[in-house]
Every structure is written in structure tokens, then in C-alpha cells.
Amino acid sequence: GIAAAPSAHAAVEPDIDSTAEWGARPPNGTNPVIWGSPDKLIVHHTVSANTEDFSREQAHAHAHWVQDLHMDGNGWRDSGYNFVVSRGGWITEGCTGSLPALLDGDRFVxxxxxxxxxTQGIGISNEGSYHEGAEPPAAQWEALVTLCAYACEQYAIPSSEIYGHMDFGSTLCPGIFHERLPRLRDEVERARDL
Incomplete structure (x- = not known):
């Protein structure tokens, strides 16, 4: 196809550590690839400890924790989330293949x-537990906004199509992030128009 000219309103490409960079286990089998774009982003939290360790190493350790929980505890083929944002603002690829798909913008895992x-939404989770009134650290919030803005732009998703897990089921997930969805949508919209 013909490459589109870069938009004058381009969202910033976030720094995302690939599964290779944080040393993920290979998935059990193949992660299904869906050609075309998702129609929404779905925000989660991982219900891990609200650590004060904001390092990249902690983000990688947490990515391992999530993958182990999902593969060994839940019996899933891979980490369930497409991306995870650490409390320190580091972003890791979750489900293997999600990062190259996002960068290309023509498919998703x-x-x-x-x-x-x-099969319709990208899952973006946040390290920590946010259903007891805890607030996400500023670095985490900023990285979430940057990632959501970039994903919305890559996939032509309106910022109005950012949801929380509880919008689709009986769960407390994503805690305070759900109450903050209007702010998230507004900040994502602004990030796309810079």
C-alpha cells in the first residue's frame, strides 16, 4: 500500500521494552494475530503490591510476575495484557508480538x-492495586497517557473509546483508573493534538 504522510499531529512514540528485552518466556503455542485495528483500549490494574521501587529492573521483574501468574496460575498461553505500565513509568510488552503490531499499526495480538x-480491544494494565483509594504515581499516569495516545493514533481509535475492565464485566478492576477515565480520555486527546 501507499504509506500515509506523517500527521502534523503525531503522538509521541513511547519507549516500550519488548518481551525480548525483559526476558519473557515464549508463549505456549502461537498468539493469534488479528489484522486490522482494535476498536478500543481497555485499562486494567495488576493487583500487585504498590511498590516504591520505580526502577526499570522492577518493571521487568513485575512483567515476569504477571506472565508467570497468567501462564502458570491461570493456564493461559502468555501474559494476558498487551502492555503493562509500571509504577515508575516503564512500559513493557505483555503478550508477545504486541509491540511490533502496535508499531506497524496494521494488526494487533x-x-x-x-x-x-x-478480539476487539487492546489490554493495557497498570502495576499495582488501585481499588483501595491508592493513587498512581505521576510517572505511571504520564506513561499511560503517552501509550494510550500513541495506540489511539496508530489504530485510529477515538479517545472516547478508552474503557476500564469493569465496563465489560463484574470486577473492581481497574480501581481508581476507572474513575479517572474521563481525565484519561481528555489527556489522550490533548496528547494527540500537540
Whole structure:
């Protein structure tokens, strides 16, 4: 096809550590690739400890924790989320193949994050537990906004199509992030118009 000219309103490409960079296990089998674009982003939290370790090493350790929980605990083929944002603002690729798909913008990997939505939505989770009134650190929030803005731009998703896990099922996930969805949508819209 013919490459589109770069938009004058380009969202910033976030720094995302690939599964190779953080040393993920290979998936059990093949992660399904869906050609075309997802129609929404779905925000989650991982319900891990609200660590004060904001290092990249902690982000990688947490990515391993999520993958082990999902593969060994839940019996899933891979980490269920497409991307995970650490409390320190580091972003890791979750489900293997999600990062190159995002960068190309012509496909996405079917995650395992929201019943009934995995073939339509990208799952973005946040390190920590946010259903007891905890606030996400500023670095985490900023990285979430940057990642969502970039994903919305790559896939031509309106910022109005950013949801929380609880919009699609009986869950407390994503805690305070759900109450902040209007702010997230507004900040994503602004990030796309810079």
C-alpha cells in the first residue's frame, strides 16, 4: 500500500521494552494475530503490591510476575495484557508480538484480558492495586497517557473509546483508573493534538 504522510499531529512514540528485552518466556503455542485495528483500549490494574521501587529492573521483574501468574496460575498461553505500565513509568510488552503490531499499526495480538473483548480491544494494565483509594504515581499516569495516545493514533481509535475492565464485566478492576477515565480520555486527546 501507499504509506500515509506523517500527521502534523503525531503522538509521541513511547519507549516500550519488548518481551525480548525483559526476558519473557515464549508463549505456549502461537498468539493469534488479528489484522486490522482494535476498536478500543481497555485499562486494567495488576493487583500487585504498590511498590516504591520505580526502577526499570522492577518493571521487568513485575512483567515476569504477571506472565508467570497468567501462564502458570491461570493456564493461559502468555501474559494476558498487551502492555503493562509500571509504577515508575516503564512500559513493557505483555503478550508477545504486541509491540511490533502496535508499531506497524496494521494488526494487533489477541490478548487474554477482558472476556468478550479480546478480539476487539487492546489490554493495557497498570502495576499495582488501585481499588483501595491508592493513587498512581505521576510517572505511571504520564506513561499511560503517552501509550494510550500513541495506540489511539496508530489504530485510529477515538479517545472516547478508552474503557476500564469493569465496563465489560463484574470486577473492581481497574480501581481508581476507572474513575479517572474521563481525565484519561481528555489527556489522550490533548496528547494527540500537540
Amino acid at each position: 489477541q490478548g487474554i484480558h477482558t472476556a468478550g473483548q479480546n
